Amino acid sequence: MKQITFYLDFISPYAYLAFEELPRALMGLSYGVRYKPVLFGAMLQHHGQLGPAEIAAKRDWTYRHVLWEAHARGIALDLPAKHPFNPLGLLRLAVATDTQGEPNRYVCETLFRHCWVGGADAADAGRLQELSQRLTPARDVQSDAVKAHLRSHTEEAIAAGAFGVPTLVVDGKVFWGLDALAMLRQYLEGNPWFDGPQWGAVTQLPVGVSRR
Numbered sequence: 001m002k003q004i005t006f007y008l009d010f011i012s013p014y015a016y017l018a019f020e021e022l023p024r025a026l027m028g029l030s031y032g033v034r035y036k037p038v039l040f041g042a043m044l045q046h047h048g049q050l051g052p053a054e055i056a057a058k059r060d061w062t063y064r065h066v067l068w069e070a071h072a073r074g075i076a077l078d079l080p081a082k083h084p085f086n087p088l089g090l091l092r093l094a095v096a097t098d099t100q101g102e103p104n105r106y107v108c109e110t111l112f113r114h115c116w117v118g119g120a121d122a123a124d125a126g127r128l129q130e131l132s133q134r135l136t137p138a139r140d141v142q143s144d145a146v147k148a149h150l151r152s153h154t155e156e157a158i159a160a161g162a163f164g165v166p167t168l169v170v171d172g173k174v175f176w177g178l179d180a181l182a183m184l185r186q187y188l189e190g191n192p193w194f195d196g197p198q199w200g201a202v203t204q205l206p207v208g209v210s211r212r
Helices: 013-025 040-047 056-073 088-096 105-116 125-135 144-160 178-188 198-204
Strands: 002-008 031-037 167-170 173-176
Touching (some): 013 056, 031 144, 088 125, 088 144, 105 125, 167 178
Antiparallel strands (some): 167 173
């Protein structure tokens, strides 16, 4: 059985949609999933990128696109009262629910829907406190161990080749984004294309011009 590592940040509507869509996208296949919260902002900083919500025109398009994707897929999605929001409290809570820092699907579902269903303020302190009481974390959310686990998940994801969320990794292969779920399915089904030369050859393509 293949093991998938799903790197996620609750700030991302695409991560939410991919999380909700995953069981349907991989229906009938045998696989396991390890959910690892990461700090998307740290990924952006590492790669020297702006987030989608930090570019005005892209921000507007992103919200329209995710609303459409949710509508087309039959997934409930309401934009939160404010976005982007600070996801750190949510990420630490998720990590704190498991001694290894890997929340189960119920925890991730609860936190994603807290952010993306209902249209409330995802970072509101009172709502976060209610979530903590509901999820009963196994560890102190503010502990050094929890903070270290979140940091190590993020560093692990970057080392694996992740540059955004959602990122799913299986057998060392990186699949990024909601629209990569169909490609992931083909890999898990054993499509021979993934054993051919094209997967690795793209890393050898010369850079023609650089703006840096």
